[in-house]
Amino acid sequence: MVKFLMHGCNGKMGRMITEIVKGEESAAIAAGVDAYTEVPNEYPVFDAIEKCDVDVDVVIDFSTAKAVDGLLDYCVAKKLPLVLCTTGLSEEQLKKVEEASKEVAILKSANMSLGINLLLKLLKDAAKVLAPAGYDIEIVERHHNQKLDAPSGTALALADSINDELDNEYHYVYDRSQVRQKREKKEIGISAVRGGTIVGNHEVIFAGTDEVIEFTHTAYSRSVFAKGAVEAGKFLAGKAAGMYDMGDVVGL
The missing domain is CATH 3.30.360.10 (Dihydrodipicolinate Reductase; domain 2)
Structure with missing residues (x-):
């Protein structure tokens, strides 16, 4: 079973992914990260990613651009694959994503559908x-x-x-x-x-x-993006370092 860390777990997409993963037999969310921790979850939630000490296989990110730098540092340090769904990154951040992909597998797609x-x-x-x-x-x-x-x-x-x-x-x-x-x-x-x-x-x-x-x-609903992110997370588990996209997941 693939264990996810849901980065941005209490946002709209994070909550949707949480519900979708409940119906998955081959995946589970082991921990979450969100600045807002008042939402009840069936997994531990940390208000900062550097506080997360739970063993996971893949990070799925639906957060904000300002949180991406710390996220990349964490994934490189922990050697964790990352499904990066946050948009609106700066040129400097995009370069940092490229650099991080030399150390870990990163799947970045403008749209997860x-x-x-x-x-x-x-x-x-x-x-x-x-x-x-x-x-x-x-x-x-x-x-x-x-x-x-x-x-x-x-x-x-x-x-x-x-x-x-x-x-x-x-x-x-x-x-x-x-x-x-x-x-x-x-x-x-x-x-x-x-x-x-x-x-x-x-x-x-x-x-x-x-x-x-x-x-x-x-x-018609955000569920198409959430389902795609879950499939991407399962695909990325165990993959070698490098840049991936949804074309790799769906075999296009």
Whole structure:
């Protein structure tokens, strides 16, 4: 059985993962870490990760960017694999993640959903055919009104997946309101919508002459991300040091 340390256990995603793991026969949460410790849990919870002395196999993280530095130090010191789900990391933190991956296995993905990770592959195939034919590429992402970052990490991952296939010849445009000019051919427009309780919706548009092809992914609850994180944690147990993503988990 794989034993998890849930970093950010009392947040929305941490609580959801806790409930999902209860139904798992091959995994269990052995301990949690959260600055807020007043929520009752069936496992010990520490208010700081350096206080955790419970034996675990993998750390699953859904916390905040400011907690990631200490988390990386802990995982390297304890030689623990890490499923890193926190977004909005700085360039300096991303470099620290790369350095830590030389010592331990780290799985980092902009989106833990199986569907999104399949979509990343499909977009590469579409871009290979449609971009040379002159189709314009636009991405529209929609999230709840509490989301801090815009555009979403998933929208950027979708754009990067397309751009990688196009030899990174395209540039990203985030706001057309200040530019009074025609759209350039080699650009990917990315628009962010924030409102209500939208969990997550991503639409990728390939617009050609008299034809539009659209790829849409909608998450109706956060459980799709929580389930993906659990599967990632089980996958990462015992893996050699290095960087992994959800493509490795689902075999894409």
